[in-house]
Amino acid sequence: MENIRNQIKIFFLRILNIPFAFLMHAIDLIMWPIQKIVGVRNMPYIFLLPNLIFFGLFVIVPLIANFFFSLSSGDELLFAERELPTTKQYDQLFDCESYLNPNTCTEDFFWRGVYNTLFFVVFQVGLMIFFSVLTAVILNKKIIGRGFFRSVFFFPVLLSPVVVGLIWQWILLKNGAFNAIIESYGGDKVSFLTDPSWAMASVIFVSIWAHMGFYTLIVLAGLQAIPPNLYEAAEMDGTSRERIFFRITLPLLMPNLLVVFILASIKGVQTFDEIYVLTGGGPGTSTSLIVQYIFTTGFASSGSVQNFGLAAAASMVLGVVLLFLTLMQLYFSRNKESKHQEI
Amino acid sequence: MSETSSRIIKIVTKKRYKNKYHWTDYFSYFYLFLGVLLMFGPVVWLGLSSLKTLAGIQEYPPTILPLSQIQVNVDGYDKPLPIFNVTQEDGSVKQLAQIKRIGINAKMVDPLNPGKTVKVPIDKREKIREFKIQWENYVDPLRKYDFLLYFKNSTFITVVATIITLIINSMAAYALSIYEFRGKNFALVFVIGTLLIPLTIILVPVFYVVANFGMINSLWGVILPGAATPTGVFLLRQYMLTLPRELIEAARMDHASEWAIYWRVVLPLSIPAIAVLAIFSIMWRWNDFLWPLIVLSKSEVYTLQIGLNAFHGELTSQWNYVLSMTMVTLLPIAIIFAYLQKFITTGIASTGMK
Numbered sequence: 001m002e003n004i005r006n007q008i009k010i011f012f013l014r015i016l017n018i019p020f021a022f023l024m025h026a027i028d029l030i031m032w033p034i035q036k037i038v039g040v041r042n043m044p045y046i047f048l049l050p051n052l053i054f055f056g057l058f059v060i061v062p063l064i065a066n067f068f069f070s071l072s073s074g075d076e077l078l079f080a081e082r083e084l085p086t087t088k089q090y091d092q093l094f095d096c097e098s099y100l101n102p103n104t105c106t107e108d109f110f111w112r113g114v115y116n117t118l119f120f121v122v123f124q125v126g127l128m129i130f131f132s133v134l135t136a137v138i139l140n141k142k143i144i145g146r147g148f149f150r151s152v153f154f155f156p157v158l159l160s161p162v163v164v165g166l167i168w169q170w171i172l173l174k175n176g177a178f179n180a181i182i183e184s185y186g187g188d189k190v191s192f193l194t195d196p197s198w199a200m201a202s203v204i205f206v207s208i209w210a211h212m213g214f215y216t217l218i219v220l221a222g223l224q225a226i227p228p229n230l231y232e233a234a235e236m237d238g239t240s241r242e243r244i245f246f247r248i249t250l251p252l253l254m255p256n257l258l259v260v261f262i263l264a265s266i267k268g269v270q271t272f273d274e275i276y277v278l279t280g281g282g283p284g285t286s287t288s289l290i291v292q293y294i295f296t297t298g299f300a301s302s303g304s305v306q307n308f309g310l311a312a313a314a315s316m317v318l319g320v321v322l323l324f325l326t327l328m329q330l331y332f333s334r335n336k337e338s339k340h341q342e343i
Numbered sequence: 344m345s346e347t348s349s350r351i352i353k354i355v356t357k358k359r360y361k362n363k364y365h366w367t368d369y370f371s372y373f374y375l376f377l378g379v380l381l382m383f384g385p386v387v388w389l390g391l392s393s394l395k396t397l398a399g400i401q402e403y404p405p406t407i408l409p410l411s412q413i414q415v416n417v418d419g420y421d422k423p424l425p426i427f428n429v430t431q432e433d434g435s436v437k438q439l440a441q442i443k444r445i446g447i448n449a450k451m452v453d454p455l456n457p458g459k460t461v462k463v464p465i466d467k468r469e470k471i472r473e474f475k476i477q478w479e480n481y482v483d484p485l486r487k488y489d490f491l492l493y494f495k496n497s498t499f500i501t502v503v504a505t506i507i508t509l510i511i512n513s514m515a516a517y518a519l520s521i522y523e524f525r526g527k528n529f530a531l532v533f534v535i536g537t538l539l540i541p542l543t544i545i546l547v548p549v550f551y552v553v554a555n556f557g558m559i560n561s562l563w564g565v566i567l568p569g570a571a572t573p574t575g576v577f578l579l580r581q582y583m584l585t586l587p588r589e590l591i592e593a594a595r596m597d598h599a600s601e602w603a604i605y606w607r608v609v610l611p612l613s614i615p616a617i618a619v620l621a622i623f624s625i626m627w628r629w630n631d632f633l634w635p636l637i638v639l640s641k642s643e644v645y646t647l648q649i650g651l652n653a654f655h656g657e658l659t660s661q662w663n664y665v666l667s668m669t670m671v672t673l674l675p676i677a678i679i680f681a682y683l684q685k686f687i688t689t690g691i692a693s694t695g696m697k
Contacts, residue, residue, distance in 0.1 A: 044519075045518075048515050050511040051511050063548070064548075077550075143372070156382060159676065160629065163672055166651070177388060
């Protein structure tokens with residue numbers, strides 16, 4: 001039985017291999033003369049070329065173009081028809097009487113986005129790391145059905161933001177399952193997504209639900225890297241479990257957590273998809289973050305003109321924040337590596 | 344003597360944690376049980392509800408299983424009416440059909456005697472249910488709306504983009520792992536550098552580049568910008584570094600061209616890493632939302648994700664179709680996960696990316 005199954009597998013793999021081999025032979029017809037011309041020594045450049053062209057076209061050129069977009073004004077996408085150079089976009093973006101009060105700004109939508117993002121990131125990242133560590137520590141114990149529980153916590157990571165948004169929008173409806181559960185325990189119905197004071201909390205909750213599994217996995221990998229002889233020694237000394245956690249597990253996990261923290265912040269600052277599907281940034285602007293602002297001003301302004309320059313300027317601001325976080329990540333992960341080498 | 348030895352044995356075999364439950368053990372199982380409910384519950388709930396009738400979905404408080412109310416056709420009424428068990432004043436139970444509800448009373452009619460209507464207080468009636476699976480939820484949207492087309496678009500993008508990604512990324516990884524050449528470090532830094540520039544901060548100019556190529560509202564406009572992934576190059580390079588160099592030298596001795604070494608020697612040996620990248624790429628492409636949302640604005644090029652979102656926006660009340668199509672969108676990824684979860688979890692744990 002096993003044998004037959006294997007043979008069927010091999011048969012299908014061979015069939016799948018035919019178009020692949022055909023394609024590769026065809027490319028060889030071009031690559032062979034190229035190799036003759038440039039020589040073996042220069043072949044790596046040929047192999048690198050397609051990837052570098054893609055990176056250049058879709059990352060490097062846009063990165064430079066972004067400066068020009070943010071420093072030009074006009075409704076057109078083509079540079080020839082835009083006004084260059086002008087700092088109008090930045091002036092407009094930072095035109096505030098008081099930066100602490102978004103209502104006094106010309107672009108109040110942007111500043112609300114900034115503050116919402118800040119609030120969102122602080123709570124989402126904080127709570128998510130707490131629950132990730134808790135889950136990872138529990139999953140790292142010798143429990144029955146560990147593999148099953150691990151995949152249960154992980155699988156929402158694979159769901160698309162649209163699926164996550166729609167599932168939760170429907171569950172959190174006024175007449176949805178969540179409210180039915182609350183009412184059956186004697187509580188009052190809550191409009192989770194349409195009440196401004198609840199919307200942000202709901203969005204943070206859903207976002208944690210969707211991404212927690214990913215960070216749990218990374219923390220779990222960190223836990224498994226802690227040398228087991230430390231635990232054995234502690235156990236021999238009769239150390240209590242609470243003490244073991246606070247004196248061994250947590251300190252040794254710290255470098256790992258720092259990286260997780262920054263990684264989660266980088267992702268958190270860029271959150272858009274789930275919220276867009278879940279609340280659309282509303283009610284009002286209570287759940288609209290920076291990327292939502294960029295998307296709306298650049299691509300989805302209903303009625304009024306799309307303002308590419310303003311969107312580009314706002315992405316430059318976002319870029320600076322991300323650059324700062326990334327540099328922090330590089331610094332800490334380098335520290336972590338050197339520490340590992342010391343041990 | 345025997346007492347001492349048994350005591351010694353006791354001391355030697357005694358373990359602090361064995362067979363003794365600590366409060367953290369109880370807490371762990373409690374937490375895991377809650378976790379299963381919270382993580383798995385919504386998707387199970389989605390699956391069950393997508394088989395209900397629209398009336399069943401809108402019912403509050405909801406039923407867990409797809410139990411829909413039985414409806415009957417009564418002479419003189421256009422629509423089929425739902426039937427209830429009504430407790431009469433004398434205590435007997437009678438089946439009546441409801442015409443409409445007015446406040447705390449319901450206007451009801453006896454299906455066997457359609458001429459006469461009666462008023463019944465709503466707490467005196469009880470719904471009669473049957474187990475019924477509404478397959479139409481899945482069939483109708485595929486027939487009436489463009490979901491088959493969306494499905495086809497999504498599949499095309501996922502397959503083509505994954506093939507392109509695998510080929511060009513493995514080529515770059517091959518160059519960066521097997522060869523020594525001038526500017527190698529520069530190329531490596533370049534690749535890592537692009538890792539630090541997420542799409543969200545270059546939305547406008549990437550749109551500009553794509554528009555210049557005339558790829559707005561084309562599936563290629565979605566496929567090409569993300570084809571070269573630094574994550575992929577990195578993952579494959581780390582793996583290829585572990586391959587024995589002797590194999591490549593031997594192939595070169597046999598006058599194999601560099602391209603032949605790449606696809607006949609290195610690629611087959613890197614299958615595990617390529618499989619991880621393939622799974623990642625399928626996941627990225629199938630779930631992709633922000634970029635397709637910007638590039639695709641005509642409904643004939645919508646992907647499943649964009650189509651589902653737009654469909655939900657247009658028909659907010661049609662939750663039965665929205666739920667079933669959400670299920671269709673989720674299923675391919677769920678199946679892949681069920682079969683390949685080991686690959687996915689080790690892939691994420693070893694790269695720290697997704």
